[in-house]
Amino acid sequence: MDPLTATAHGQAVALGIAGAADGPLSEQLPSGAEFPAAVERLASLGVDAQAVVPLEVGGFNGLAAVAAAAQLSLPVLDADLSGRALPWLDQFSPAYSGVSMLPAVLVDAHGRTMVVGGATHAAAVPDTTAEAGSAADGRYLEEIVRAVVRATGGWVVVSFSVGTLSEVADVVVPHVLLRASRWGRVLAAAQSLSGLQPYLDAEGGRVLGDGHVSAIHRPGVDGGRTGWFTVSASGPLLRVDMQNEFLAVAIDGSMACTTPAVIGVLDARTFLPLRADQIRLAADVVVIALPPSLPRRRDAYVERTGPASFGLDFEAVLP
Amino acid sequence: MTTLAELLHPPFWRERAQVLGAGGSAAPARVTVSRVRLVIAGGREDLEGGDLLVVFGTTDQHWWWDALVRRVRDSGAAGVMVCSAHEAQAGGSAAALARRLGVAMVMLEGSQQDLLEFAAQARVHLQAPRLRDADILTALQAAQGEQRPESMRPVLDQFSALIGADVWLGVENGPLLAHTEGVVTVPQEALARFDPGAALTAKDEYLYVRQPFRVGKQRYLLGARLPADSPAEAVRQAGRVVALGSVYAARWYAELQLAGQVLGSARNAVLDQAFAGTAPASSLEQRAADLGLPLTGWHLAFFLAPADPVPGLGDVLEDALQIVRATTVLLPRDGGWAGWVQFSSAPSAARLQEVVRDLRAVYRKTARGIEISMGVGRAGEGVDHLRQALAEARDAAQLAATKAAGRRFVRADGLGATRLLLSWTESAPFLPRAMGLLEPLDDLGAEYRRTLLAYLDSSLSTAQAAKVLGTHRNTVRMRIDRIREVLGVDLASRDERLALHLALRATEHRPS
Amino acid sequence: MTRILTVEDIDDIAIGAGILGTGGGGDPLIGRLLVQKAIRDGLTVTVVHPDEVPDEACVIASAMMGAPTVVVEKLPAGEEALNSLRALETRIGKTADFIIPMEIGGLNSMIPLLAAAQAGIPVVDGDGMGRAFPELQMETFGVYGVPGSPLVVSDANGDHVVVETGDDNVRMESFARAVTIRMGGAAYIAEYPMSGADVKRTAVAGTLGLAQSFGAAVREANQAHSDPIAAIASVVQDSIYGYAHVIATGKVTDVQRQVVDGFSSGTLKIAVFGAEDELVIDFRNENIIARMVDPAGHSEVVGVVPDLICVLDSDSGEAITTESTRYGQRVTVLGISTPEIMRTPEALKVWGPRCFGLDHDWTPLEQLAAPKQAAPAP
Amino acid sequence: MRIGIDVGGTNTDSVLMEGDTVLAGTKAPTTDDISTGIVNSLDGLKAERDFDPGDIEAVMIGTTHFVNAFVEARRLVKVAALRLGLPATASLPPMVDWPQRLVEATGGRSYLAHGGHEFDGREISPLDPDEIKRIAADMRTNGVEAVAVSSVFSPVNDEFEVRAAEILAEELGPAVSISLSSRIGRTGLLGRENAAIANAALSAMAQTVVGGFERSLADYGITAPLFLSQNDGTLMGADYARQYPISTFSSGPTNSMRGAAVLSGLEDCAVVDVGGTTSDIGILVNKFPREANTEVEIGGVRTNFRMPDVYSIGIGGGSLVSAEAAVGPRSVGYRLTTEALVFGGATLTASDIAVAAGMAEMGDPSRVAHLDKDFVTAAVQRIADDVAEGVDRMRTSSDPLPVVAVGGGSILLPDRLPGLGEMVRPDNFAVANAIGAAIAQIGGEIDQVFTVAPGTRDDVVAEAREAAVDRAVEAGADRDTVRIVDFDEVPLPYLPGNATRIRCKAVGDLKGV
Structure with missing residues (x-):
C-alpha cells in the first residue's frame, strides 16, 4: 500500500524487534505468534490495525514486518520509520513528527506482554508541543525497552500505532520497501559493476569504490559490528566507519558519504550486500552510496540520524 | 629548510623511526621540511606547505587521522609524525592512505616525550645553517643538562657568559619573562614585532639583537643587549647565540604548554605559593615568570566560570583573549578559568576602562556558544592584591551566574553585600554626590582616602588597616579620628559607613 | 464489621506495620502522612474483614514497588496507585470492588489505604505476606494459585506499564522491577486481580487489624508506663499468628550493612542482658535469621524466616528498622510465629529459609523455643 | 584576645580568652533588646579584667535566639515554599506536616513547579523558567518576604534549585531572601524542605539580630570581626549568619559540650550536662559533637539538617524522687530554690538526695537529715545507673570513654559511673557555653x-x-x-x-x- 495515497480507515501499526539483534535472535527464534499477539493486544487498547509498517526496512525487521503482515492478512505499507536501519527507537520518525509511540506493546520470546504507557509523556514536560511530547515518549519507550531487554536478556517485539492511514504519509519514510525489492532484484541479477551503473545513475547514487578489504579495526565490542575498515585496490583508498550499520565513507581522507544516506557494501563477486559483522579481511567488495529515502520532515530526519547522532564529529554528506 | 631524511639522520631517530608512505615522492630524502609543528590529535589547525606535523595524544574520532593525512596532502605539508603508542589509531587506514597519497608518515617507536625531544632537535637542525660556533653547541648541551631546568634564568646566564652581554626573554609586545642580572627593563620597541636578524639601537643607547620564536599561539622574543658600540663580530656572535637559544627556549616553553594540565597545576601551585607568601619572593617571581605568570606590576583579575565543563574551553578562551590588547594570563582554577591582565605600571582610568571593555567583548564572544559567566576584579599592584582580586573576580563571576544569559558579566568593585549596590554607584546621579561627600578629604591628601578605604575594607579593624597600609596602628587611629572630624560622619553607623564605602569605591579610579 | 478508619487509627497502624515489617518494609512515615492527609481532605478509608467480601467481588492488590528510601525524597504525585488500579481495571474489563494490601509490613501498609480512599472502595483487612518480604512473587495469593498478572506499574508522570506474564510470577517480578528502576526507583503497582472467593482462600486475614492492635497496645502501654512488648505479645496470642516470645533483650553492639544484588544485607549483633550470650541477626532487607551464640562460639538458631524476628526499642516498643539500628540501642527481639497459611509446604517453597540463601530448613519458632521456654511468654 | 558570648534565653554569658586560657568570665541577664545584655555582660568582663577594645581580635557569639523565636513563632516573615518536582511530590505539598500556628505565622504559602531529579541523576522534568517567573509574580502580589526552594534529590544535584533561585532573585529583587534546601539539609525531602522554610522565615530577624550584635560591639568600641557559632561547633561570619540563621539552632548544646571539652582538656569524651529537669548527653569526637543521623523535631516541625546527637534523660537537679527511690522524669524545674527540702520547700528532689548523701552543700542540710540512709543510697545509685546507661547508649563502641560532667545539676553525679570509670568535673563550667563559642x-x-x-x-x-x-x-x-x-x-x-x-x-x- 502506498502511504502517500492511503485513504483506508483504521491505523497503521509499526512492528519490529528490539534487542540484541542477531545473537539471541538466531538462537531463540520467534515462534511466529509474537506479532499477531502484539497487534491483538494493541486492538484491545483501541488500535484498529489496517496496515503494517516496518520499524526499519534494514536488516531483519524489514522482512519480519512483511511476514507479520501476511500472517495477519493485512496490507503492508511501502514505508518504514527509519529509511534504513537505526539502533535507537528515539531516532525513528514518530519521535520528531509529533506522533506518540505510546501506548506500545512489547512481547517477549515466551509470549509475555507488556503494555507501555497510555498517558502521554508530554504531561511531564513544560514544553507541551506535540514534537516535544513525541520526542519524550520515544526516549521513554527506548529506555523501557532497554530495561526490559536487559531483564530478559534477549529481544522483544515492539509495536505501536503510527496514526491513521490517511495521515500516515506525514510520519513515515515512504517507498522504501519497493525500493529495497527493486534493489534486491537488481543486485541479484547484477553481473558486473558496469551493469549496476544505470540503476545507480537513475537514483543519483554512485559507486564509491571497490577493491579488497585491506584493514579492519574492531575494538571488540558488539560482536565486531563497531569500528572501521578500509578498502583499497589501485584506485582511491576507502575508509568505512560502522556501528552496527555503515555510517560514513571517506575517500582518500575526504568524507564522501555519511548516514542517513544508504551505504551498501557488496560482495564483488555476487553483488549481494554484506552486514557489518560479515566484513572479512581481503574480501573483495564494492562500496556504493544511494541517496537516503526521505520523510516529509527531512531536516529533522537528517539531524536525528546524521553522524552526530552516532557521536561522530562531522557534518552529514549525502550523495 | 631541510629534508625529512636529514632530520631522521641521527642514529637515535633512525633506529626508532619507521617512515610509512615512503618510496615514491614521499621518500624521506625528497620531503622538504621548513617548519616543525606540534599539533594535538583532534585539532583542526590550518596547515602550510613544508610543515612537519608532530601529533600528540589521541582522539576517539579515529577518522580524524585519515582527514589529517588528506589535509597534509592538500596543503603540501611535509608529513605527519606520531609515536608508536598511538600507532593503533593512526596505523590502520591513515597509514595506508599516507602510502597511497604519497604523504610521509613517521611512526616513532617511543613515548610522547620522545616526540617532544625530536621536535626540539628538529628545530635546532632547522636553525643549523646559522649555528657555526662549537662553543654555542657545547653551551647548549650544558644548559640542557641532565634534567630540564626549572627556570629559564640559569640558561640565560649560560648564554650570557658566551657573549659577555646580557640576555633577556620576553613576550612579543608584552612583558619581560626572564633576564640576566644587568637588564632591568627592555624598551617596548625592542619587544615589538620585527624581521629576524635585524639589530636595533634603542633610545637607551644599547644595541638589541633579537630572535622571535613561537610556541602555540604565543610569540616570544629572545634577545641580547649589547653596548651600542659593540664590534660587528660580537653582534654576529650574539645573533648566533640568540638564534640557537630561541630553539632551546621554544622547546622549553613547548614542553610547558604541551604538558597542558601539568602546566596548569604548576602555575596554580606557584600561584598558591605566591599567595601563601611561603617561598622567597624573588625566586618565586622568576619561577612564575617562567611559567608565564607575570606576578609583578599591576593586575586586573578576571574569572570565567562555565556552567558546565566544556572540553577545550581553554583554547577557546585563549583565542578570545586575543581581543585584549595587553598581556593576559589564563589558567584553570577553582573549577573555572582564572586570569589577569598585566600592566607594567599603574594603568590610567581610561586604559582600565578600555581593558574592561575588551574583557566584556571576550565575554560576549565566548558566551555566544557557551553558557559562561565572567567576573572582573579590581585593578591593583602586587601579589597580595592579585590574590584578593582573583577571589573577588570569582565572587563576581558567581554573582554574574545569577543573571540572565548574555548578561553574566559583573565587575566586582567591593566586597560582601556592597557588591549588590555597586551597579548603582556607577549611575550618573551618584558620582557627583560621592565626590561631594568626599570633597573635604581632598585637603588632607591621598593618604587619608587610602586609610579610610583600608579601614572600611577591613571591617573597621585598625590593626588590619595598619597592616594593609604599612603604617602604625596609632597612625590609622589618628587619621580616622581626623577624617571623622572633617567629614562629620559617624563611623559607628552602618548606613554612613556604607555610603562612605560606596563613595570611595565609586571615585577610586578617578582623579580626585 | 465494616470500620471507618480515623486519623488516630492510621497512627496505630503505622506503628504496628513497622513491627510487622521485621526490620524492612520501609518507614511508614510518608505513607501515614499521605493517608492522614486524604482523610483530612474528606476521603474515607473503610475496612472490611475478608469474610464479608462477596465471593464474586473483584479484588485488586495494591502496593509501592522499589526502594522506600526513594519515596522519602521523591514523594508521590498522589494518584499513582489509583492510576495503576484504573489501568488494571481497564485491562481486565472489571471494576474493583475492594482493594487488598499486598504487604502489611512497613510503608506498604499505607499505600493501599490511600488508593482505596481515592477510589472510594473498601480495603480488605488482610494481605498477601503477613509481614514484609523483598519480592513480588512472595505472596500467599500466588502461592495458592492466583496469577499476579496483569500487573500495572505507574509513576508520577502518569505513565504506566502493563505487565502480562501469565502465571509466571517470577518473570513478572523481573519485568516490573526493570520498569520500576526506569521510573525512578519507586513506582506504584496494582496486581493479583482476584475474586472474593480467592481472597478468602489465599489472603492472610486480619493483618491490618493486627497492625492497628499492635499500635494501640504500644500506645496504651506507653501512656500507662507499662511494658509495651508484653502488650504486643498478648495481642499476638489472640491473632492467627498465635505465638510470640521474647528471644532476647540486650544492647546493640555491632551493625554491618552492605548492598548485595540491590538488597540491603548485613548482620546485627546484640549483647544479651543477664547472660554471656550474643544474639546475631542476619538481615536481607528484612531480618531473616537469629542465632544465639554462647561465649564458646557455639551457635543455635532461635528464629528463622518466615517467622517474624522483630527488633523493638525496649522502652517504647516501636520497631527499629535495619537502616536505623545503631550501637548502644536497648532492644528487645520479639519472635512472632508465622500463621498457618504461610507455613504450608507450597508456601515455604517460595519464602522458606533457602529462598534467602540460608542453608537451613524452617523450624517453627515455638519449637525452637520449646526446650528453653515451656510456655509462651509473657 | 577574643571574646566569647553566649546569648541565652535567660543569661548572657561572656568570657575573655587568650588561647585556651580563660582570662575572665561573667554572667548578666539577657535583655529584650539583646544589646543591653551584651553591653552589661561586657562591662562585667571588663570589671573582672580590664582590656582595650582595640586589642580584641575576634568576637564569637553563640545564641539560641533563632531557635527560640522559631519555636515560639515570633517575628517570622511571610515565607513562600517553592518545590521543584512536578509531576511527582504533589501528594504532600510543602508544610503539610507543620503545626497550624507555625503555618499561620509564616503565611503558609507554597508552590509546586516542574523540576527535580531521579535518584540516578536523570531529570524528573525539566525546569521551566516561565513557570518560575509566573510563580515569582504571584509571590510578589502576595507580599512574600522570603522564599525557600527545594528540589527532589537536590543533595545529589542542586542544579535546579540554583537556577530557580537565580530566576527568583531576578524577579523579586534583593530584598527577598532565598534559602536553598540543598545548602541546609540532606536526603529526605520533607525534612530538608522544612529546614529551608524555617531558615527563610527567620531571614528578616537574622538581619536585625546580627545587626544588633554588630551594633552593640561597635558601640563598645570593638572593631574585631564578629562570628556566630554553628550547630557543628564551627564559626560562620556575620554575613553567612544573616543567610543561614538555622545554622545556629543547636549551637547551645554544641557550645556547652565543646566548652566542657576545652575545660577538661579532652578531645574524645562523653559530656553530661545536668540541668534542672533533664540531663543532656552528647559525645565529642575530635573535639566536635557527633551529629545525629535521624530527623530532629523543632517546634513540631520535622527537619533533617545537621544537629549534634544529644540524648536527654529525665534526671535533673529538680527531679522528683518517689517513695521507691525512683528519680524523675517529673521535676520542679526552676522552682527548685523554693520547693526543694533543703531550701525550705516540701518536695523531695534529687538535689535533696545529693545533699543528704554528702555530695553537695547547699541550703539547709538539717532538713534532709531525716532521710533513710539506704533510701538515699538507692536513689543515688539509681541516678548513677540511669546516667551511665544513657552514656553507654551514646557510645559507638565499647572502648573506654572519659565522661565530663557539667551543668548546675552535676552535683548529683557520683565520682565514678558504673562501667565507665572516673568522672571529670572541670572548673568554670557555668560559662561553658561562652567558652565553647570562644574556642x-x-x-x-x-x-x-x-x-x-x-x-x-x-x-x-x-x-x-x-x-x-x-x-x-x-x-x-x-x-x-x-x-x-x-x-x-x-x-x-x-x-x-x-x-x-x-x-x-x-x-x-x-x-x-
Whole structure:
C-alpha cells in the first residue's frame, strides 16, 4: 500500500524487534505468534490495525514486518520509520513528527506482554508541543525497552500505532520497501559493476569504490559490528566507519558519504550486500552510496540520524 | 629548510623511526621540511606547505587521522609524525592512505616525550645553517643538562657568559619573562614585532639583537643587549647565540604548554605559593615568570566560570583573549578559568576602562556558544592584591551566574553585600554626590582616602588597616579620628559607613 | 464489621506495620502522612474483614514497588496507585470492588489505604505476606494459585506499564522491577486481580487489624508506663499468628550493612542482658535469621524466616528498622510465629529459609523455643 | 584576645580568652533588646579584667535566639515554599506536616513547579523558567518576604534549585531572601524542605539580630570581626549568619559540650550536662559533637539538617524522687530554690538526695537529715545507673570513654559511673557555653558525588580532603592549623561509574587570632 495515497480507515501499526539483534535472535527464534499477539493486544487498547509498517526496512525487521503482515492478512505499507536501519527507537520518525509511540506493546520470546504507557509523556514536560511530547515518549519507550531487554536478556517485539492511514504519509519514510525489492532484484541479477551503473545513475547514487578489504579495526565490542575498515585496490583508498550499520565513507581522507544516506557494501563477486559483522579481511567488495529515502520532515530526519547522532564529529554528506 | 631524511639522520631517530608512505615522492630524502609543528590529535589547525606535523595524544574520532593525512596532502605539508603508542589509531587506514597519497608518515617507536625531544632537535637542525660556533653547541648541551631546568634564568646566564652581554626573554609586545642580572627593563620597541636578524639601537643607547620564536599561539622574543658600540663580530656572535637559544627556549616553553594540565597545576601551585607568601619572593617571581605568570606590576583579575565543563574551553578562551590588547594570563582554577591582565605600571582610568571593555567583548564572544559567566576584579599592584582580586573576580563571576544569559558579566568593585549596590554607584546621579561627600578629604591628601578605604575594607579593624597600609596602628587611629572630624560622619553607623564605602569605591579610579 | 478508619487509627497502624515489617518494609512515615492527609481532605478509608467480601467481588492488590528510601525524597504525585488500579481495571474489563494490601509490613501498609480512599472502595483487612518480604512473587495469593498478572506499574508522570506474564510470577517480578528502576526507583503497582472467593482462600486475614492492635497496645502501654512488648505479645496470642516470645533483650553492639544484588544485607549483633550470650541477626532487607551464640562460639538458631524476628526499642516498643539500628540501642527481639497459611509446604517453597540463601530448613519458632521456654511468654 | 558570648534565653554569658586560657568570665541577664545584655555582660568582663577594645581580635557569639523565636513563632516573615518536582511530590505539598500556628505565622504559602531529579541523576522534568517567573509574580502580589526552594534529590544535584533561585532573585529583587534546601539539609525531602522554610522565615530577624550584635560591639568600641557559632561547633561570619540563621539552632548544646571539652582538656569524651529537669548527653569526637543521623523535631516541625546527637534523660537537679527511690522524669524545674527540702520547700528532689548523701552543700542540710540512709543510697545509685546507661547508649563502641560532667545539676553525679570509670568535673563550667563559642574554629566542608575510576580512589579522597581544607582556609582558617575532623565515604550503588558520595569536613583556627 502506498502511504502517500492511503485513504483506508483504521491505523497503521509499526512492528519490529528490539534487542540484541542477531545473537539471541538466531538462537531463540520467534515462534511466529509474537506479532499477531502484539497487534491483538494493541486492538484491545483501541488500535484498529489496517496496515503494517516496518520499524526499519534494514536488516531483519524489514522482512519480519512483511511476514507479520501476511500472517495477519493485512496490507503492508511501502514505508518504514527509519529509511534504513537505526539502533535507537528515539531516532525513528514518530519521535520528531509529533506522533506518540505510546501506548506500545512489547512481547517477549515466551509470549509475555507488556503494555507501555497510555498517558502521554508530554504531561511531564513544560514544553507541551506535540514534537516535544513525541520526542519524550520515544526516549521513554527506548529506555523501557532497554530495561526490559536487559531483564530478559534477549529481544522483544515492539509495536505501536503510527496514526491513521490517511495521515500516515506525514510520519513515515515512504517507498522504501519497493525500493529495497527493486534493489534486491537488481543486485541479484547484477553481473558486473558496469551493469549496476544505470540503476545507480537513475537514483543519483554512485559507486564509491571497490577493491579488497585491506584493514579492519574492531575494538571488540558488539560482536565486531563497531569500528572501521578500509578498502583499497589501485584506485582511491576507502575508509568505512560502522556501528552496527555503515555510517560514513571517506575517500582518500575526504568524507564522501555519511548516514542517513544508504551505504551498501557488496560482495564483488555476487553483488549481494554484506552486514557489518560479515566484513572479512581481503574480501573483495564494492562500496556504493544511494541517496537516503526521505520523510516529509527531512531536516529533522537528517539531524536525528546524521553522524552526530552516532557521536561522530562531522557534518552529514549525502550523495 | 631541510629534508625529512636529514632530520631522521641521527642514529637515535633512525633506529626508532619507521617512515610509512615512503618510496615514491614521499621518500624521506625528497620531503622538504621548513617548519616543525606540534599539533594535538583532534585539532583542526590550518596547515602550510613544508610543515612537519608532530601529533600528540589521541582522539576517539579515529577518522580524524585519515582527514589529517588528506589535509597534509592538500596543503603540501611535509608529513605527519606520531609515536608508536598511538600507532593503533593512526596505523590502520591513515597509514595506508599516507602510502597511497604519497604523504610521509613517521611512526616513532617511543613515548610522547620522545616526540617532544625530536621536535626540539628538529628545530635546532632547522636553525643549523646559522649555528657555526662549537662553543654555542657545547653551551647548549650544558644548559640542557641532565634534567630540564626549572627556570629559564640559569640558561640565560649560560648564554650570557658566551657573549659577555646580557640576555633577556620576553613576550612579543608584552612583558619581560626572564633576564640576566644587568637588564632591568627592555624598551617596548625592542619587544615589538620585527624581521629576524635585524639589530636595533634603542633610545637607551644599547644595541638589541633579537630572535622571535613561537610556541602555540604565543610569540616570544629572545634577545641580547649589547653596548651600542659593540664590534660587528660580537653582534654576529650574539645573533648566533640568540638564534640557537630561541630553539632551546621554544622547546622549553613547548614542553610547558604541551604538558597542558601539568602546566596548569604548576602555575596554580606557584600561584598558591605566591599567595601563601611561603617561598622567597624573588625566586618565586622568576619561577612564575617562567611559567608565564607575570606576578609583578599591576593586575586586573578576571574569572570565567562555565556552567558546565566544556572540553577545550581553554583554547577557546585563549583565542578570545586575543581581543585584549595587553598581556593576559589564563589558567584553570577553582573549577573555572582564572586570569589577569598585566600592566607594567599603574594603568590610567581610561586604559582600565578600555581593558574592561575588551574583557566584556571576550565575554560576549565566548558566551555566544557557551553558557559562561565572567567576573572582573579590581585593578591593583602586587601579589597580595592579585590574590584578593582573583577571589573577588570569582565572587563576581558567581554573582554574574545569577543573571540572565548574555548578561553574566559583573565587575566586582567591593566586597560582601556592597557588591549588590555597586551597579548603582556607577549611575550618573551618584558620582557627583560621592565626590561631594568626599570633597573635604581632598585637603588632607591621598593618604587619608587610602586609610579610610583600608579601614572600611577591613571591617573597621585598625590593626588590619595598619597592616594593609604599612603604617602604625596609632597612625590609622589618628587619621580616622581626623577624617571623622572633617567629614562629620559617624563611623559607628552602618548606613554612613556604607555610603562612605560606596563613595570611595565609586571615585577610586578617578582623579580626585 | 465494616470500620471507618480515623486519623488516630492510621497512627496505630503505622506503628504496628513497622513491627510487622521485621526490620524492612520501609518507614511508614510518608505513607501515614499521605493517608492522614486524604482523610483530612474528606476521603474515607473503610475496612472490611475478608469474610464479608462477596465471593464474586473483584479484588485488586495494591502496593509501592522499589526502594522506600526513594519515596522519602521523591514523594508521590498522589494518584499513582489509583492510576495503576484504573489501568488494571481497564485491562481486565472489571471494576474493583475492594482493594487488598499486598504487604502489611512497613510503608506498604499505607499505600493501599490511600488508593482505596481515592477510589472510594473498601480495603480488605488482610494481605498477601503477613509481614514484609523483598519480592513480588512472595505472596500467599500466588502461592495458592492466583496469577499476579496483569500487573500495572505507574509513576508520577502518569505513565504506566502493563505487565502480562501469565502465571509466571517470577518473570513478572523481573519485568516490573526493570520498569520500576526506569521510573525512578519507586513506582506504584496494582496486581493479583482476584475474586472474593480467592481472597478468602489465599489472603492472610486480619493483618491490618493486627497492625492497628499492635499500635494501640504500644500506645496504651506507653501512656500507662507499662511494658509495651508484653502488650504486643498478648495481642499476638489472640491473632492467627498465635505465638510470640521474647528471644532476647540486650544492647546493640555491632551493625554491618552492605548492598548485595540491590538488597540491603548485613548482620546485627546484640549483647544479651543477664547472660554471656550474643544474639546475631542476619538481615536481607528484612531480618531473616537469629542465632544465639554462647561465649564458646557455639551457635543455635532461635528464629528463622518466615517467622517474624522483630527488633523493638525496649522502652517504647516501636520497631527499629535495619537502616536505623545503631550501637548502644536497648532492644528487645520479639519472635512472632508465622500463621498457618504461610507455613504450608507450597508456601515455604517460595519464602522458606533457602529462598534467602540460608542453608537451613524452617523450624517453627515455638519449637525452637520449646526446650528453653515451656510456655509462651509473657 | 577574643571574646566569647553566649546569648541565652535567660543569661548572657561572656568570657575573655587568650588561647585556651580563660582570662575572665561573667554572667548578666539577657535583655529584650539583646544589646543591653551584651553591653552589661561586657562591662562585667571588663570589671573582672580590664582590656582595650582595640586589642580584641575576634568576637564569637553563640545564641539560641533563632531557635527560640522559631519555636515560639515570633517575628517570622511571610515565607513562600517553592518545590521543584512536578509531576511527582504533589501528594504532600510543602508544610503539610507543620503545626497550624507555625503555618499561620509564616503565611503558609507554597508552590509546586516542574523540576527535580531521579535518584540516578536523570531529570524528573525539566525546569521551566516561565513557570518560575509566573510563580515569582504571584509571590510578589502576595507580599512574600522570603522564599525557600527545594528540589527532589537536590543533595545529589542542586542544579535546579540554583537556577530557580537565580530566576527568583531576578524577579523579586534583593530584598527577598532565598534559602536553598540543598545548602541546609540532606536526603529526605520533607525534612530538608522544612529546614529551608524555617531558615527563610527567620531571614528578616537574622538581619536585625546580627545587626544588633554588630551594633552593640561597635558601640563598645570593638572593631574585631564578629562570628556566630554553628550547630557543628564551627564559626560562620556575620554575613553567612544573616543567610543561614538555622545554622545556629543547636549551637547551645554544641557550645556547652565543646566548652566542657576545652575545660577538661579532652578531645574524645562523653559530656553530661545536668540541668534542672533533664540531663543532656552528647559525645565529642575530635573535639566536635557527633551529629545525629535521624530527623530532629523543632517546634513540631520535622527537619533533617545537621544537629549534634544529644540524648536527654529525665534526671535533673529538680527531679522528683518517689517513695521507691525512683528519680524523675517529673521535676520542679526552676522552682527548685523554693520547693526543694533543703531550701525550705516540701518536695523531695534529687538535689535533696545529693545533699543528704554528702555530695553537695547547699541550703539547709538539717532538713534532709531525716532521710533513710539506704533510701538515699538507692536513689543515688539509681541516678548513677540511669546516667551511665544513657552514656553507654551514646557510645559507638565499647572502648573506654572519659565522661565530663557539667551543668548546675552535676552535683548529683557520683565520682565514678558504673562501667565507665572516673568522672571529670572541670572548673568554670557555668560559662561553658561562652567558652565553647570562644574556642570555635573555622570549618570547611564538601559534600559531593565523585566518580571514582578504578585505581583512583586515593586521588579522589585526597582531592576531596584538599577541597575541604581549601574551603576552610577560604573561610578564614589558618592553613597550618587545619585538619580533617570528619570523613565519610558512601558508595552509591545505583549510579553508574562507581559514584561515591564523599563528605569531608576540615576545621582550623581562625587566622590571625
